[in-house]
Amino acid sequence: MKESAKKLDFEEAAKYRDLIKDLKDRVLINKA
Structure with a gap:
């Protein structure tokens, strides 16, 4: 569970x- 959550955050x-x-x-x- 933690691994997939970490991957999602990444x-x-x-x-x-x-x-x-x-x-x-x-x-x-736009500035140019």
């Missing part, structure tokens, strides 16, 4: 990291 973290990166890229493009 996947969620990766997903949010991609979202934040995408948002930052959009902001940079």
Whole structure:
């Protein structure tokens, strides 16, 4: 149970990291 929960957290973290990166890229493009 703990292992799957840990894996889920890792996947969620990766997903949010991609979202934040995408948002930052959009902001940079808008500023340019």
